[in-house]
Amino acid sequence: MPVSLTAPDPASLHPVAGVTLGIASAGIKRPGRKDVLVMRLDDGAQVAGVFTLNRFCAAPVHLCREHLASGKPVRALVVNTGNANAGTGLDGRHRALEVCDTLAGLLDCQRQAVLPFSTGVILEPLPADKICSALPEAVAALAPANWAEAAEAIMTTDTLPKAASVQLPLGGDTITITGIAKGAGMIHPNMATMLGYIATDARVAPSLLQDLVRYAADRSFNSITIDGDTSTNDSFILIASHRAGPQIDNADSADYLALRDAVTALAQQLAQAIVRDGEGATKFMTIQVEGGRDHQECKAVGYAIGRSPLVKTAFFASDPNLGRILAAIGYAGISDLDVDQVDLYLDDVLVAHQGGRHPDYREEDGQRVMREPEILVRVMLNRGDATATVWSCDFSYDYVKINADYRS
């Protein structure tokens, strides 16, 4: 029951020059299920990525880091669903390399030119043979217009595919930004991976691309929480195919800032789609923290609120137990926080002023806001100028129900 989310209209997803996509069925979990995606990048494309900080990160994540670090041009990405190839040790690495080598052979490039991604069950061996035998079908299907199919192919527990696309004028030309993502809905246990891929035809210098992917990730995929569990496989990749617009080498140029903001907005759209499709979600919360000393402490407060099972169940119940939000602010880890300066708004309702319940606050006002499917929680720390925004969903009956019942 996603919150205000619909499947993307395939016609709205602009192809990105220099990027082709092919889907195939390897039958990893179910025969016939499209579970393999190959993205091919033409010469000149630049790639940057950010990955999970989980120390138990999966074999493909290790290989992505190594292959990107090799400095060799990336020519292809390969994604499989149904198996995360995590907690699989050295054998998992060998199997992931087998997939890279097979695709490299088909595309006549080096092993390091291939980035592998896996999502699905942890602790089980990757069926590399099945994936490799499906690769020729995927390569044969490579086409620029396959973004909608690609968004479906990487789904695991998502109830809807997630894709977005935008075009903007840049230096007298028009550049395109198109992306897909899959969620960490946790609907099906062990399938917790967030994958995001955004491609643009803009000519952005490699040195800026890594800054851009970090900037966008920090304000999108790294600003959402569903249940606070950090996946072993999370990856966000940004591709620049260098086919349109002016050459962008300067982080202060108007062109870079326009591209940066457009990429970030698209990443936020995809990240929010993941939360809207969160396991059992019935409410979408935007937690806006203002007046902090720095972005980090604002984000820590946003996450403390967005992760709290007490806060999330209260939102599910449309129950203004707003003391729980104050309690979460209090344990967010700001050791010198003066709570007597903290204000709390629920949408337009001032709930707490200077650390205590506001005299004018009436429970029915809080109740009214809590009943909405989209709720803005605003926290003013009143100790600085920094801000941060975190997106979260409520914690429903179904979260536990589905997790508990899925094998029965």
Place this chain on the structure above:
Amino acid sequence: MPVSLTAPDPASLHPVAGVTLGIASAGIKRPGRKDVLVMRLDDGAQVAGVFTLNRFCAAPVHLCREHLASGKPVRALVVNTGNANAGTGLDGRHRALEVCDTLAGLLDCQRQAVLPFSTGVILEPLPADKICSALPEAVAALAPANWAEAAEAIMTTDTLPKAASVQLPLGGDTITITGIAKGAGMIHPNMATMLGYIATDARVAPSLLQDLVRYAADRSFNSITIDGDTSTNDSFILIASHRAGPQIDNADSADYLALRDAVTALAQQLAQAIVRDGEGATKFMTIQVEGGRDHQECKAVGYAIGRSPLVKTAFFASDPNLGRILAAIGYAGISDLDVDQVDLYLDDVLVAHQGGRHPDYREEDGQRVMREPEILVRVMLNRGDATATVWSCDFSYDYVKINADYRS
């Protein structure tokens, strides 16, 4: 549905010389409900405490800290349920002081000789008048044998009272240790407070008492998690009435170590009772982390596992999704953890060896253990000699259900 927990037998709770307890009804939430406890301490008693680190800590927590810091002898503790007096600003402080002053007047002692405690709803004004008018009844009822009634009086959402008592020979004499606690069951939203009180008649020097309360808290009340939310009111108080046994001034003496271990064991029994009575709990998990560089990193791993909604729902479902435990270890914050050294046991079943699924591990073995009501999770980090143990419960259907339904 507490896990292997029964109400304490009042006859098993030994009185502690120099400590009397009186219960009264202030009708804070329901007329007739016993909701006020007064503990009176005779001359010579020493008191030490540890309190929540939540920055939004309640007014009574601030006053406890100030009154203990004043160095003046503590003559009484007063506890009310039904209202937490948190998020109440300066008015909350005045109301808590009103309670202290009233009790000080009845017992003919100074305001700073009274420690106040509150648990219940956050963000609502403390009904100090009701509490003050109930204090004479509580004072009139003061008696040494009221520990069982006291355990009941401090209950909020607990389904069973929690109390324990032990006697041990010390220096040719017999000393008594008796304690009560209430849980952070979260059954009823906004009632998240853990309160623990342990009294002994031992003659332990004030300088050692603060070390002892920290030592015991770290290994008991600070080693449990139900849903990871840190209350605004958590308090653990240790009282030494100096009526029995030898004078204990040396932290290395056999007498101190015997007392320390007995107090810690009793605190663990009370802390585990809180988890066994955790909201909707159906499983009791002991998470034992071994081979860490220090106690802190072992505890961080234990808490990452014990708090993970994915791990907790898997235990509720008796479903060996054990990759989730590895994932939790991976995001516990040990930045240089070599996961290829990590072993994972479920009771006697070796699940993962050197970071990967053990070849001999069979799912039916994991399933067998997961069906038990009491489960031992053993993690070997294999990077040092430190250990830590965390106790947690599963995350059931009822946790969300009760939280969501409680107003309807």
